[in-house]
Amino acid sequence: MSVYLTPEQLTARNRRSRWIAIGLVAFIVVIFLSTFLRMQRNLAERTAQQQVVAEMAR
Amino acid sequence: MIPVSTSTPAISTAQPEDFFQLLKPRVMSLVIFTAATGLVVAPGSVNPIVAAIAILCIAVGAGAAGTFNMALEGETDALMRRTRGRPVAAGRLKKNDAMAFGVVLSVFSVMLLGMNTNWFAAGLLLMTIVYYAVFYTLMLKRRTPQNIVIGGAAGAFPPVIGWAAVTGDAPWQAWLLFLIIFLWTPPHSWALALYSTGDYAKAGIPMMPVARGARSTRLQILLYSLVFVPSAIAPGLVGMGGPLYLAVSILGGLMFLALAVRLWRSRAGDAPDGIGRDGTEVVGREAALYDVRAEAKPARNLFAFSILYLTVLFAALLIESFATFGAT
Numbered sequence: 001m002s003v004y005l006t007p008e009q010l011t012a013r014n015r016r017s018r019w020i021a022i023g024l025v026a027f028i029v030v031i032f033l034s035t036f037l038r039m040q041r042n043l044a045e046r047t048a049q050q051q052v053v054a055e056m057a058r
Numbered sequence: 059m060i061p062v063s064t065s066t067p068a069i070s071t072a073q074p075e076d077f078f079q080l081l082k083p084r085v086m087s088l089v090i091f092t093a094a095t096g097l098v099v100a101p102g103s104v105n106p107i108v109a110a111i112a113i114l115c116i117a118v119g120a121g122a123a124g125t126f127n128m129a130l131e132g133e134t135d136a137l138m139r140r141t142r143g144r145p146v147a148a149g150r151l152k153k154n155d156a157m158a159f160g161v162v163l164s165v166f167s168v169m170l171l172g173m174n175t176n177w178f179a180a181g182l183l184l185m186t187i188v189y190y191a192v193f194y195t196l197m198l199k200r201r202t203p204q205n206i207v208i209g210g211a212a213g214a215f216p217p218v219i220g221w222a223a224v225t226g227d228a229p230w231q232a233w234l235l236f237l238i239i240f241l242w243t244p245p246h247s248w249a250l251a252l253y254s255t256g257d258y259a260k261a262g263i264p265m266m267p268v269a270r271g272a273r274s275t276r277l278q279i280l281l282y283s284l285v286f287v288p289s290a291i292a293p294g295l296v297g298m299g300g301p302l303y304l305a306v307s308i309l310g311g312l313m314f315l316a317l318a319v320r321l322w323r324s325r326a327g328d329a330p331d332g333i334g335r336d337g338t339e340v341v342g343r344e345a346a347l348y349d350v351r352a353e354a355k356p357a358r359n360l361f362a363f364s365i366l367y368l369t370v371l372f373a374a375l376l377i378e379s380f381a382t383f384g385a386t
Contacts, residue, residue, distance in 0.1 A: 005069070012071040019074040027166070030114070033107055034174045041105075 072155065076145035080128050080156055081121030081163075088368075089120040089216045095372040096220030096235055099298065099379045104224050108174060112223040115171035116216055119183040122163035123212065126191035129156035131199075138257040160191070171223070179222040186215040200262065203269035210243030211236075217372075231298055234289070241286035242368055245279045245318060249361040252276070252327035253354040272327030279360070283318035287311035290371055303374040310367045317360040326357035 005013070093116040097109055104112075128135065128146050135147035145151040164187050172180030194209030202208075214236045221232035251258060251265040252275055258265040266275045290311055294304030 003069070009069055009071055012073055015074055016070075016072070016077075019077075030111055030170065034111055034170065037105055037108055038173070 070152070070155070072145065072151045076150050077159060079145050080125040080151070080159060081118075082124035082128075085124055085213070086117050086121050089213075090117045091369065092235070092239065092372055093117070093216035093220035095376050095379075096217030096232060097224055098220075099217075099235070099375055100221040100224040100232070102224050104175075109223075111174045112171060112179070112220070115167045115174065116183060116219050116223075118163050119167035119171070119187055120216065122160045122167060123187045123190035125156055125160035125163060126187070127195045129153050129160060130191070130195050132156075134261045134263065137261040138254070140254060140257065171219075175223040176226045178226055178228075179219050182215060182219045182222055182228070186212050186219070189215075200264065203264045203266045205264070206247040207244050210240055210247070213243060214239035231293075231296075234293055234296070234298065237289050238286075238293075238371065239368070241282060241289050242364060244282045245286060245314075246361060246364040246368075248275050248279050248282075249321065249357045249364065252321075252357040255327055267327050272325075275327060276322045276324070280318045280322040283315055287315055290314075290367075293375065299375050300378045302378055303371070306370055306374045310370055314360075314363065314367055317356070317363055321356040321360050324353065324356040326354045329353055 090113055094109075094113050097104070097112060128144050130153075131141075132144075132146035132153055135141035135144050141147055146153055146156050164184070168180050168184045168187070171183055190209070190212035194205065194212055198205040198209050217235035217239070218228050218232045221235070222228050248266050251267050252272060255265070255267045255272070259268045266278060270278075288311075291304070291307045293299040294307050299307070
């Protein structure tokens with residue numbers, strides 16, 4: 001069975017699709033930023049720990 | 059026209075704006091504001107981008123709770139002037155689509171908040187969503203006139219979540235912010251309910267004016283106001299807020315009490331509602347909120363001032379705390 005979308009339905013679907021795309025891109029950016037900042041924080045913590053260990057060893 | 063070869067046609071004409079409306083943008087803006095306050099007032103520092111993502115997650119989580127509420131309450135919303143234009147109530151969106159949208163938002167907001175900050179804050183956000191969608195919407199709203207007293211806790215969680223996002227715990231100071239919103243909710247909601255009684259009765263929701271009458275509601279608003287105002291001033295007395303907060307909370311608190319007393323002495327809610335200043339039925343959300351007859355004005359005034367007071371309280375906390383909010 002073939003179903004025909006009216007111009008109104010087609011426009012609505014295209015607009016929804018566009019916003020889903022924008023939402024996905026925004027989500028990717030947020031995940032990237034979140035991961036990057038977490039790694040930066042963890043690296044800083046590890047460096048600080050290594051410095052403490054090095055000072056104790058001296 | 060484009061042929062689509064499926065037996066079950068996807069014939070929705072729902073617009074992106076309809077999905078956005080599901081999030082209850084007005085409530086969301088208050089959530090953003092109070093969550094940001096909790097985040098900034100909390101001791102310790104947090105990267106501004108982490109803070110922004112945390113606030114986004116809390117706002118989207120609150121939006122998910124609102125989405126579940128609208129999906130589950132579509133039929134009831136259709137009976138009330140203030141809510142009949144909502145996407146599910148108006149038939150622009152199917153209930154299941156709204157539910158699916160709510161599930162997606164809940165999963166992403168909770169997971170992202172956990173990954174971005176800590177799982178204690180994410181757990182609180184999940185609890186808030188479940189509390190509002192299940193405990194309030196499905197269980198309390200139709201069963202007790204105390205629905206918004208108990209359900210109001212869901213709206214009070216955002217500053218605690220914001221605080222927990224920074225520190226990983228929720229000390230008493232965070233719960234003081236919770237208490238302010240928790241005690242603010244009854245006078246705020248009942249003031250609105252006093253001039254929407256007919257709507258709630260039609261929808262079968264036992265709001266206080268419907269279940270106990272306008273006179274009892276006006277008294278309870280006054281009693282809650284007497285408890286709420288000291289709790290609003292408390293942060294200024296325990297060192298969370300400075301002189302600005304103390305001044306704003308005391309002056310605004312006195313105004314709040316004056317309006318509550320005026321409402322208590324008025325006849326707001328006694329006459330049938332839903333009639334505007336010009337004597338015709340009010341239609342539309344804005345009109346339902348603010349276009350009221352003379353005898354209902356004390357209720358409308360307290361409702362409007364309560365929003366302003368809460369906003370100013372948290373703004374004062376934000377301004378005073380912002381100087382010490384540093385990035386790492």
